[in-house]
Amino acid sequence: MQQPGHLRHILIMAILCCWLLSMPTLAAPMTPDPSVLARLADHAGTLPRTHTLMVAIDGNTVIERGYRGHRTNQTTNIKSLSKTLMSALVGAAIERGVIKSVDQPVVALLAPDQIPAQADPRIRDITVGQLLSMQAGLERTSGQHYGAWVASHHWVRSALSRPFVSAPGGQMLYSTGNSHLLSAALTHTTGRSTLALMRDWLGTPLNISIPPWTRDLQGIYFGGNEMGMTPQALMAFGEMYRLNGAYNGRQILPSTWIEASWQPRTQSFYNGDDYGYGWFSGEIENEPVYYGWGYGGQVLFVVPGRDMTIVLTSDPAPPSSGSYLGHLKTLVGELITATR
Numbered sequence: 098m099q100q101p102g103h104l105r106h107i108l109i110m111a112i113l114c115c116w117l118l119s120m121p122t123l124a125a126p127m128t129p130d131p132s133v134l135a136r137l138a139d140h141a142g143t144l145p146r147t148h149t150l151m152v153a154i155d156g157n158t159v160i161e162r163g164y165r166g167h168r169t170n171q172t173t174n175i176k177s178l179s180k181t182l183m184s185a186l187v188g189a190a191i192e193r194g195v196i197k198s199v200d201q202p203v204v205a206l207l208a209p210d211q212i213p214a215q216a217d218p219r220i221r222d223i224t225v226g227q228l229l230s231m232q233a234g235l236e237r238t239s240g241q242h243y244g245a246w247v248a249s250h251h252w253v254r255s256a257l258s259r260p261f262v263s264a265p266g267g268q269m270l271y272s273t274g275n276s277h278l279l280s281a282a283l284t285h286t287t288g289r290s291t292l293a294l295m296r297d298w299l300g301t302p303l304n305i306s307i308p309p310w311t312r313d314l315q316g317i318y319f320g321g322n323e324m325g326m327t328p329q330a331l332m333a334f335g336e337m338y339r340l341n342g343a344y345n346g347r348q349i350l351p352s353t354w355i356e357a358s359w360q361p362r363t364q365s366f367y368n369g370d371d372y373g374y375g376w377f378s379g380e381i382e383n384e385p386v387y388y389g390w391g392y393g394g395q396v397l398f399v400v401p402g403r404d405m406t407i408v409l410t411s412d413p414a415p416p417s418s419g420s421y422l423g424h425l426k427t428l429v430g431e432l433i434t435a436t437r
Contacts, residue, residue: 128154129435137431138162144424146394146412148173149328152432153336155404165412169328172308173410178397179310179324180276181389182295182334184229184375187279188354189298195286199226199357199374206282211253220257222265225282228275229374230362232266235259238274246274252313253281269363269372276321276375277313284317291318302349303337305330328408335397335406338387359387368422381426382433394421398429403436 129137134152138160141150148167152160161169175182190196196206204212204221212220223233236259238246249255256274263270280291287294292309300307307330311323326334333344338358342350359378361371370379378387381400388398394411409425 127436128157128159133435134160137428137435140431141409141428144411144421144428146421148410148412149408151328151332151408153332153406154436156336158332167410172325172327173395174413175324175326175331175395175410176391176393176413177273177322178326178331178389178391178395179319180273180321181375181397182299182324182326183276183279183291183320184358185299185334185338185350185354186283186291186294187225187229187374188350188358190283190287190294192351192354193298195283196225199229200224203228203278203282206286207253207278208285211251211257211281211285213254213258216257217261219261219265224265225279226362226374227265228279230372231269231271231275232263232363233272233275234261234263234265234267234270235272235274236262237270237272238277239272243273250314252277253315253317269365271365271367273321277317277319280320281315281317290316291320299334299349302347303330303333303344305333328410331397331408332406335399335408339399339401339404339406382430384433386429390422394425396422396425400429400433403433405432405436407432 138150141147141162142164147164149164149169150160150162151158151169163169187196191198201224202221203223203225227233235256236242238256238259246252246255252274256278283294284291292307295307308325310325311319313319337344337349338355341352342348342355358374358376360373361378363372365372365377370377375389376387377390378385380386384400384402386398386400388396390396393413394409395413396409398407407429
């Protein structure tokens with residue numbers, strides 16, 4: 098004969114099971130029919146500048162296509178998408194204690210001879226986080242000022258010598274010099290090149306190759322432009338962010354850094370999207386999306402709600418414009434819709 102306590106235990110377990118079965122479950126993203134994927138891949142190829150397209154859903158690559166002679170295992174110049182990689186490197190540096198926090202002033206991480214004596218004293222207020230979110234306040238080194246800046250003999254001093262056009266922490270002023278200051282800070286603080294840090298902290302754990310890229314006259318690797326990556330490598334990097342900093346069972350970046358990077362901190366004048374630490378964000382087809390964007394159409398999209406990561410590379414030669422990004426967003430929207 099069963100004891101009363103045993104009967105109560107059976108009753109409780111039965112109620113619990115019924116409760117769990119009655120709970121709504123999150124629908125897993127649907128993998129589209131192969132014919133739909135083929136149609137979308139073909140459509141991407143009709144865009145005038147597309148070089149490659151890769152799409153992964155729940156970790157499975159469902160589209161991997163090259164156009165106009167380009168391949169997904171071929172290194173390409175990712176332009177300002179490099180800034181998204183630099184943001185990840187800063188997160189890794191903070192995790193290792195190389196940088197104290199995003200609130201640390203960048204001048205504390207630079208060599209004394211890198212700081213111009215006649216610079217505005219307010220440069221000492223510029224923090225690591227403000228450089229990541231493009232809120233340093235200094236006149237931009239991008240756009241109309243880019244050519245003169247990269248032609249200067251000392252990129253770090255030149256960036257810090259700019260006049261302030263906004264207070265630190267104010268409006269977004271997209272400037273490649275901001276990211277280069279972070280590269281210089283990491284190089285001085287660690288005594289290692291940005292290339293070596295990228296390979297050690299990101300390349301090796303992601304099992305991707307990171308080739309050398311452009312350096313300034315002082316030998317500092319360009320912090321916000323000109324990195325060479327394959328679309329396959331970008332996919333691994335994007336998947337790591339989709340999985341909250343983990344990849345192949347290893348935690349590469351803290352999940353808190355992913356959250357901090359995607360948190361809106363300012364807004365882009367060019368496309369109206371929010372901007373965090375090296376990542377733009379917005380909504381496409383009512384789904385939150387996060388993306389890194391390089392000149393000419395080098396983009397990495399992460400769509401957490403659809404377990405989706407998308408890599409697109411394009412011809413960087415023609416003039417870049419927001420309209421081409423709009424075409425790429427439309428394609429992303431079609432991919433999102435296809436998974437419902």
